[in-house]
Amino acid sequence: MKAAAFALLLTAAPALADAPVALLVAGVSRGADGVTVDAVMLNDGDVPVRRVVPATIEASAPAGDGAAPVMLRRAAGQAEAVIVPAHGFARVHYLGPVGLAAGLTLSLPAPAQAAAPSAVASAASFAAEPAPYRSADNDGGNHFLANLSAYEPIYAVYGPGTDSDARLQISFKYQLLGQAGKIGPGSPWANGIHFAFTQRLYWNLGAESSPFRNVDYLPELFYLVPARSVTDRIAIGGQFGFRHESNGRAGADSRSFNTIYVQPVGTMPLGDWKLAIGPRLWAYVGSREDNPDIRRYRGNAGLFAEVGQDEGWRLSLTTRLNPGSGKGAVDALVSYPLDRLVWRELKLYAFGQAFAGYGENLLDYDRRTTRLRVGVGLVR
The missing domain is CATH 2.40.230.10 (Phospholipase A1)
Incomplete structure (x- = not known):
């Protein structure tokens, strides 16, 4: 199944104010152990930036007439930090619980920013x-x-x-x-x-x-x-x-x-x-x-x-x-x-x-x- 795609602008660290990074949810797929949320971090800036991929993030899912909080965890094998190239993207993956309903839409908060200086990918x-x-x-x-x-x-x-x-x-x-x-x-x-x-x-x-x-x-x-x-x-x-x-x-x-x-x-x-x-x-x-x-x-x-x-x-x-x-x-x-x-x-x-x-x-x-x-x- 596919989730509705949307982007959320991350707050850049002061040194990277000219290189904002957006998070775009590309889709959600169901597996035996839960659902996998596939997303990409987009960088519209002119320089590559380093971003931490948090171990867990909060999301929300439809529940009756409202929304229920859902905790997503970083997928096994997902790097703890990624380099997002200039005018490019980096893929990140999270896992959610098995019981998430079909037609899931997510509203992801901004992940925490890297405390270390940015690094440039070779x-x-x-x-x-x-x-x-x-x-x-x-x-x-x-x-x-x-x-x-x-x-x-x-x-x-x-x-x-x-x-x-x-x-x-x-x-x-x-x-x-x-x-x-x-x-x-x-x-x-x-x-x-x-x-x-x-x-x-x-x-x-x-x-x-x-x-x-x-x-x-x-x-x-x-x-x-x-x-x-x-x-x-x-x-x-x-x-x-x-x-x-x-x-x-x-x-x-x-x-x-x-x-x-x-x-x-x-x-x-x-x-x-x-x-x-x-x-x-x-x-x-x-x-x-x-x-x-x-x-x-x-x-x-x-x-x-x-x-x-x-x-x-x-x-x-x-x-x-x-x-x-x-x-x-x-x-x-x-x-x-x-x-x-x-x-x-x-x-x-x-x-x-x-x-x-x-x-x-x-x-x-x-x-x-x-x-x-x-x-x-x-x-x-």
Whole structure:
């Protein structure tokens, strides 16, 4: 069944007075455990804003000649906060009791506003990022922890029968200047400068003493361009920067090179799903004496594509290709929130990972491999 759609303007925090957010109830569907209220937060402003999704909200439903109060609770798997892009929207979901009558209409009050500063969604990361980390109990005077946030996915996956059974990835980024998340229109241009660090570990669990086959280190300095709407359905953003890649070894096993790159990304909604896609172009700079033929296997271009739901399935693909040599690779990640499968308080994701092509890690940059692994992750 469908509820009558209507919008309710949320009261903006003072710092976001030029970026009002409206809440639009799109529909209500009935299930075995109650009804699900599907809504979208609309942002007519020129900058993305962060909004808390309250654990519970009050609504009203028809009862006789009047209305009865109804308490709705945030759906399992629904994020506690969302980023609403400029001139865009973010979906939110609530659950109501089984006994709600057909033809339900709701009058929702404004959800509480986020107390933390607004954050800007990175187009390359596709969905709204988790809120920047800050320890309320023990920040120890580290006033800039809010500028630290996740970057690439953080996960651990395992697939037996190879010389790199397990693959682990840790990644973060840091906004070097300005207030956390304050980038884009109306903010100093330098606020877009970020430092990022990603570490990938390839673990040979099947060998005696379980050594790491290789560890790749990827520090980078980049400029983040937040997504901006170009039509009522498409937003474009991205980043460009400098990346160093090395495996920290010496002698014949040493691998390292530097690139400068540009990564535009376009995003658009597909019903309950979102699509993000964009090319990545790079050029090699500096010495390549550890791997002089790296371009033959990695080329100078690749494609990033991601499709999925905020609180459901997500598939991410990263490719690279040298058309001249025919060498390249495809790296894929698929994920699903475990709190929708196991326990609603379990804030982890089930991960599947696949790789086919040349150079899954730097040590094997000129070696063709195929890998399938499964595991869990913290960030996708």
